[in-house]
Structure formats: structure tokens, C-alpha cells
Amino acid sequence: MASMRDIKRRIKSVNSTQQITKAMNLVASSKLTRAKNRLMDTRPFFQETRKVIAGVVNGSKGISHPFLEQREVKKKAIILITGDRGLCGGYNANVSKAAMSHADDVNNVSAITVGSKGREFFKRRGIKIIESFTGISEKPGYSDALKIGQLALDLFTKGEADEIYLAYTEFITTLYSEPKVIKVLPVDVNEFTNDDGDSSGQSLTIYEPDEEAVLEYVIPKYVNTVIFGAMVESAVCELGARMTAMDSATENASEMIDSLNLLYNRARQGQITQEITEIVGGSGIYD
Amino acid sequence: MAENKIRLRIVTPVRELYDEEAEMVIMRSSIGDIGILHGHQPLTTTLDYGFLRIINGEDEVKATIFGGFASVDERGITVLSDAAEWPEEIDEGRAMAAKERAENRIRSNDDSVDIARAELALRRALIRLEAKGK
Missing domain, CATH: 2.60.15.10 (F0F1 ATP synthase delta/epsilon subunit, N-terminal)
Structure with missing residues (x-):
């Protein structure tokens, strides 16, 4: 049995760890509330942008635009959204793995990463990183999304990538989120035809200056919005995952302290018994 | 109505x-x-x-x-x-500073300056100031 002093020291160390995890849990949960509100605020813009694209696509059959064109896929690019920090359960690993499943041939894939965890993940696997953004994943701004969107559009138009994917984490509930990989470019027209962009009267819509110009303007906006939405959603998931992870860590620490306390008391009792035995033995009563 | x-x-x-x-x-x-x-x-x-x-x-x-x-x-x-x-949400001081910055950039004749961007910034600043000044 370990000595009393050792046990005491372990209790102390577990206790201070517990204090940290508890604080992190509280911080994450208060940040989570705010991040959730932000997520709600970004949704209307996203939905309305989709509707406009759906309107243009449905209203004018057979529209063609470089951003809608499917090309033979030789090179892919992946935008991976992760956090900067760990201690959030499987959050970073899950989304990175999901992204990796789309990178069948490492040599033909390049990546734009958000968050240092994703950068390290791709670096280790030898995937070329075009640009990485760090320090923004917890509170992404629209201007960050603009930069990434511009980068993605440039890659696509210059032919450096024939398909661009976006790997992020979808928020379902605080306890549950799911990594997701979607294709951002080329924009899939068929995806919109099923939307509620009610086709009646769509053909009467006037486009100023004209349909192509509207599409030219709206599609980059759409890509930016998708990226921004994904960043905000991932931030919520990261905080949710951290909260859950820290909550269970705090609980585990409590359990550990309990069992260590038991051990400590047993050791203390054992020592007392031994001392009594020694005193009794030393007194010579039983001689 | x-x-x-x-x-x-x-x-x-x-x-x-x-x-x-x-x-x-x-x-x-x-x-x-x-x-x-x-x-x-x-x-x-x-x-x-x-x-x-x-x-x-x-x-x-x-x-x-x-x-x-x-x-x-x-x-x-x-x-x-x-x-x-x-x-009412516009910060007049900030818009003013942005205007001056953009004007200096345009005037500077420096090749590294992105004139188009500076002009956009100037237009934004002017619109903000106009909204404030009415």
C-alpha cells in the first residue's frame, strides 16, 4: 500500500486538475450560449441567399457559368475547419478524419485549414497546405470567411482545383454533433432545383443588370456564406464538445478523489493500528 | 392604406x-x-x-x-x-479617420497601394459621413 504522504499528494494533484477542468467547463458553456446566438443570426442570410440562387437557376433553364461547370476532377482542394486547441473530446480528430476520407490521393489534394489542429493533421499526412488560418476558429468573423472564400474561388477559376470540399462539424445538439463534408465548388445546380424556389412566375422575374451578372455576383456570396456558416457552426460544436469533455473530466476527477480518499483512510487506519500494536508490545503487558 | x-x-x-x-x-x-x-x-x-x-x-x-x-x-x-x-450606429470618428486614410493612400502615388481598394474605402467613409451629417 502506498504511503499516506503519496496518497495525499495524489489527491491534491487530482483536485487541482479538477478545478481547471471545472473552470474550463464553465467558460465553454458561457461561450457556447453566445456562439449559439451567433449561429441563429447567420441562418437567415444563408437561407435567403439560397433562395435567390434557386430562383435564378430555376427561372432560367440551361444557364451556364464557370462556377457551375463540372470539370474532370484531377485536383481537389479541401477546406478543413477545426479548433486551435484540444481538450474537446474527439471534435478535431473526427472532422479531420472525415476530411481525410475525401483525400484519396495525397498528391492531388491541397488544403486550406482553419485552426491549428487541422493544419497539423494535414501536415503530418503530407498534404500541401495552401494557407492556414489560426486564432479565428473560436469567434469567426465574416471578413475571415471572405478571405477564405476568395482563396477558394481563385483556386477554382485558376484551375488549381477542380473540386473544392468543405469539412466542418454540424451542430445537432450540444451533446451531439457530426462531422460533415460538402462540395462547395462547382456549385451543383441540381441541388437547388428541389428547393422551394417556387417555379411559378419565376420566369417573369427581371434581373438587373442581367441573369449572368446576378449569378456572377451571387455565387461568390453564396460560397462565402456557406463557409461562414460552417465556421460559426463548427465553433459552436467545438465549445459544445469541450463542455461535454470537461464535464466528464470533472466527474472522473471526483470519482478518483473519492477512491483515493478511501485508500487514504485505510492507510491512516492501518498506521494507527500498527502504532497501537507497537505501544502495547513495548509496554510489556503481555510479557 | x-x-x-x-x-x-x-x-x-x-x-x-x-x-x-x-x-x-x-x-x-x-x-x-x-x-x-x-x-x-x-x-x-x-x-x-x-x-x-x-x-x-x-x-x-x-x-x-x-x-x-x-x-x-x-x-x-x-x-x-x-x-x-x-x-445612429455609425461611429463618426472612425469614418472620418477612414476617409483621411483612404485619401492619403490615393494621393501617395505609391505603386504598392491598391487604388481600387482605397477608393472603395473612401466611398464607404463618405457615405457613412453623409448619413451622419444629414
Whole structure:
């Protein structure tokens, strides 16, 4: 049995760890509330942008635009959204793995990463990183999304990538989120035809200056919005995952302290018994 | 007159600025100012930097809009913009500083300066100041 002093020291160390995890849990949960509100605020813009694209696509059959064109896929690019920090359960690993499943041939894939965890993940696997953004994943701004969107559009138009994917984490509930990989470019027209962009009267819509110009303007906006939405959603998931992870860590620490306390008391009792035995033995009563 | 109003929504990536009825909405599209009343034909247009005026009888409310697009359909007008704000939210000092910075950049004759960007910044600053100064 370990000595009393050792046990005491372990209790102390577990206790201070517990204090940290508890604080992190509280911080994450208060940040989570705010991040959730932000997520709600970004949704209307996203939905309305989709509707406009759906309107243009449905209203004018057979529209063609470089951003809608499917090309033979030789090179892919992946935008991976992760956090900067760990201690959030499987959050970073899950989304990175999901992204990796789309990178069948490492040599033909390049990546734009958000968050240092994703950068390290791709670096280790030898995937070329075009640009990485760090320090923004917890509170992404629209201007960050603009930069990434511009980068993605440039890659696509210059032919450096024939398909661009976006790997992020979808928020379902605080306890549950799911990594997701979607294709951002080329924009899939068929995806919109099923939307509620009610086709009646769509053909009467006037486009100023004209349909192509509207599409030219709206599609980059759409890509930016998708990226921004994904960043905000991932931030919520990261905080949710951290909260859950820290909550269970705090609980585990409590359990550990309990069992260590038991051990400590047993050791203390054992020592007392031994001392009594020694005193009794030393007194010579039983001689 | 209630039936002659049109619903207007102004949405930006970070928030919903406005969602109410209006008698007339005048906005700066990329080909000039357009006014929209109840019962307008479906329209989708890109927007320029400028003001969006919401008119309700005698009242007129202004908002600054920096790019984006507007779509009009049977549900009303939806304005989607990267940045939209009310005049009272504008920080005059910041706009002033931005104006000076942009002007200096344009004047500097430095090849490394992105003139187009500086001009856009200047236009934004001027619109913000105009909204403040009325």
C-alpha cells in the first residue's frame, strides 16, 4: 500500500486538475450560449441567399457559368475547419478524419485549414497546405470567411482545383454533433432545383443588370456564406464538445478523489493500528 | 392604406437589421436608384454602395448598404448585404479617420497601394459621413 504522504499528494494533484477542468467547463458553456446566438443570426442570410440562387437557376433553364461547370476532377482542394486547441473530446480528430476520407490521393489534394489542429493533421499526412488560418476558429468573423472564400474561388477559376470540399462539424445538439463534408465548388445546380424556389412566375422575374451578372455576383456570396456558416457552426460544436469533455473530466476527477480518499483512510487506519500494536508490545503487558 | 404596404427584410451575415412593412423602399441598385412599391414585379438586382430609404407616410428612415443584392417577389423585398447599418450606429470618428486614410493612400502615388481598394474605402467613409451629417 502506498504511503499516506503519496496518497495525499495524489489527491491534491487530482483536485487541482479538477478545478481547471471545472473552470474550463464553465467558460465553454458561457461561450457556447453566445456562439449559439451567433449561429441563429447567420441562418437567415444563408437561407435567403439560397433562395435567390434557386430562383435564378430555376427561372432560367440551361444557364451556364464557370462556377457551375463540372470539370474532370484531377485536383481537389479541401477546406478543413477545426479548433486551435484540444481538450474537446474527439471534435478535431473526427472532422479531420472525415476530411481525410475525401483525400484519396495525397498528391492531388491541397488544403486550406482553419485552426491549428487541422493544419497539423494535414501536415503530418503530407498534404500541401495552401494557407492556414489560426486564432479565428473560436469567434469567426465574416471578413475571415471572405478571405477564405476568395482563396477558394481563385483556386477554382485558376484551375488549381477542380473540386473544392468543405469539412466542418454540424451542430445537432450540444451533446451531439457530426462531422460533415460538402462540395462547395462547382456549385451543383441540381441541388437547388428541389428547393422551394417556387417555379411559378419565376420566369417573369427581371434581373438587373442581367441573369449572368446576378449569378456572377451571387455565387461568390453564396460560397462565402456557406463557409461562414460552417465556421460559426463548427465553433459552436467545438465549445459544445469541450463542455461535454470537461464535464466528464470533472466527474472522473471526483470519482478518483473519492477512491483515493478511501485508500487514504485505510492507510491512516492501518498506521494507527500498527502504532497501537507497537505501544502495547513495548509496554510489556503481555510479557 | 395597410394593404398597399410591402414587407421589407434587410439581412446581413451577422444579423437581421429590419423586418417590417413599408410604403415605399428606395435603394441604390447597380444601375441607379430604384423605388419599389407594393405589388412590384419580381426582380433580382445587385446593389451598389449607398442609402436605402424606407418611406412610411411622412416618415423616412435611412440605412447605409454596402453592396449585396435585393430580390423582390410576392413575399416582399429581401435585401442581402455584406454590411448594413443605421446612421445612429455609425461611429463618426472612425469614418472620418477612414476617409483621411483612404485619401492619403490615393494621393501617395505609391505603386504598392491598391487604388481600387482605397477608393472603395473612401466611398464607404463618405457615405457613412453623409448619413451622419444629414
